[in-house]
Amino acid sequence: MRCRHSPFRHLSQPRLLLHSRFCTGKMMLTMLAAVAEMECDLLLEHTQAGLARAKSEGKGAGSLV
Structure with a gap:
């Protein structure tokens, strides 16, 4: 990705909120x-x-043979 303003965020970024208390977090965890x-x-x-x-x-x- 060469785009400077890419919306992709790595799961280990501290600002990425992937908590099960949010509906989007529940959806992502279910999909994973x-x-x-x-x-x-x-x-x-x-x-x-x-x-x-x-x-x-x-x-x-x-x-192996």
């Missing part, structure tokens, strides 16, 4: 939680698919 849950589900799904593929190829779990 949903994305984190989706990432966890994708990781589990990919792990299960990889283990199933390794089993079908006759390889053991954790096999």
Whole structure:
């Protein structure tokens, strides 16, 4: 971003109010939680698919060959 007056603020900035007492804060925290849950589900799904593929190829779990 090259724009000087960019509205983006990093979550660690002290002036950024991301508190659950505000409706926008609740919304943002809910959205972040949903994305984190989706990432966890994708990781589990990919792990299960990889283990199933390794089993079908006759390889053991954790096999590098």
